[in-house]
Amino acid sequence: xxxxxxxxxxxxxxxxxxxxxxxxxxxxxxxxxxxxxxxxxxxxxxxxxxxxxxxxxxxxxxxx
Numbered sequence: 001x002x003x004x005x006x007x008x009x010x011x012x013x014x015x016x017x018x019x020x021x022x023x024x025x026x027x028x029x030x031x032x033x034x035x036x037x038x039x040x041x042x043x044x045x046x047x048x049x050x051x052x053x054x055x056x057x058x059x060x061x062x063x064x
Contacts (some may be wrong), residue, residue, distance in 0.1 A: 010018075022029045 018029050018032065022032055025032070
């Protein structure tokens with residue numbers, strides 16, 4: 001996958017949390033953001049491609 005540098009505006013507290021979390025996990029902030037975005041993309045694609053079972057019909061049948 002080709003990568004390109006991007007600039008984002010993110011809340012200072014959130015960036016500080018991400019920086020600390022990345023350090024605890026021995027990862028870069030960039031790798032964490034990439035992983036999270038890819039996970040969101042896959043979930044979205046999965047929900048579009050996933051075939052859900054048919055919903056049960058509420059049909060009242062009378063006994064003869």
